[in-house]
Amino acid sequence: MRIDEERCVGCRSCVVYCPVDAIKSSGEEVYVDQGLCVECAVCLKSGVCPQDALYQPLLEWPRILRSQFSDPLVSHPVTGIMGRGTAEMKTNDVTGRFREGDVGFAIEMGRPGISTSFIDVERVAMALVGKVDFEHLNPVTVLLDKDTGRFKDPRVRGERALSAIIECKTTEDRGLEVLNILKEVSEEIDTVFSLCVINRCRGHRIPFKTRMEEAGYTPRINGKTNVGLGRPLA
Numbered sequence: 001m002r003i004d005e006e007r008c009v010g011c012r013s014c015v016v017y018c019p020v021d022a023i024k025s026s027g028e029e030v031y032v033d034q035g036l037c038v039e040c041a042v043c044l045k046s047g048v049c050p051q052d053a054l055y056q057p058l059l060e061w062p063r064i065l066r067s068q069f070s071d072p073l074v075s076h077p078v079t080g081i082m083g084r085g086t087a088e089m090k091t092n093d094v095t096g097r098f099r100e101g102d103v104g105f106a107i108e109m110g111r112p113g114i115s116t117s118f119i120d121v122e123r124v125a126m127a128l129v130g131k132v133d134f135e136h137l138n139p140v141t142v143l144l145d146k147d148t149g150r151f152k153d154p155r156v157r158g159e160r161a162l163s164a165i166i167e168c169k170t171t172e173d174r175g176l177e178v179l180n181i182l183k184e185v186s187e188e189i190d191t192v193f194s195l196c197v198i199n200r201c202r203g204h205r206i207p208f209k210t211r212m213e214e215a216g217y218t219p220r221i222n223g224k225t226n227v228g229l230g231r232p233l234a
């Protein structure tokens with residue numbers, strides 16, 4: 001995002017709309033810190049500017065990633081859905097991603113107010129290589145070299161996003177190992193992440209929940225139910 005300095009009157013009304021505090025001022029001048037801006041377009045869409053001074057220049061690769069991961073109204077070319085996410089986990093009942101004995105992970109890195117650098121996304125992906133299968137229809141996965149977890153295009157490391165979700169799965173037997181890896185790598189990254197763990201019920205039990213509890217984790221059952229409307233595959 002940019003501010004047209006000819007139009008801007010320095011009223012600062014736009015500052016509070018930025019979820020990552022990227023709109024700065026220096027004396028009379030109000031400007032967008034291009035390093036921090038995640039191109040979410042919240043400031044522009046708020047319509048707060050009385051001068052129409054905020055404008056969105058054409059975003060080129062790799063900066064376009066900021067918008068694809070941060071603006072909920074921009075479709076990602078891989079998934080065809082809007083925002084940084086993916087529908088795959090939410091539609092498990094019809095896609096059959098997670099079968100009995102699988103454990104899935106959705107690692108959502110960054111939040112409004114904090115955001116995430118793609119360097120940190122890469123750090124987590126590299127730590128997981130060889131331990132998990134990355135979800136192929138995921139906006140982060142398509143950027144990665146699957147053998148190393150590094151970004152295929154190193155310029156991606158210089159980008160930021162409001163948040164980015166790494167999705168992957170492994171088996172119940174290897175799930176605790178993955179959790180321990182995530183715990184270790186969390187010490188090396190400069191953002192927050194939330195972790196969803198997916199495991200199919202067997203009878204009235206969630207087998208991996210029991211394993212997590214025995215290992216000292218405290219999983220919280222989160223009531224997000226997505227009912228598939230097609231023929232169940234899982």
Ligand code: SF4
Nearest residue numbers: 008009011012014049
């Ligand atoms: S709201 Fe518009 S005029 Fe006011 S500081 Fe922001 S860009 Fe400038």
Ligand code: SF4
Nearest residue numbers: 018037038040041043
């Ligand atoms: S596009 Fe988003 S991140 Fe960039 S200045 Fe506007 S509100 Fe802040």
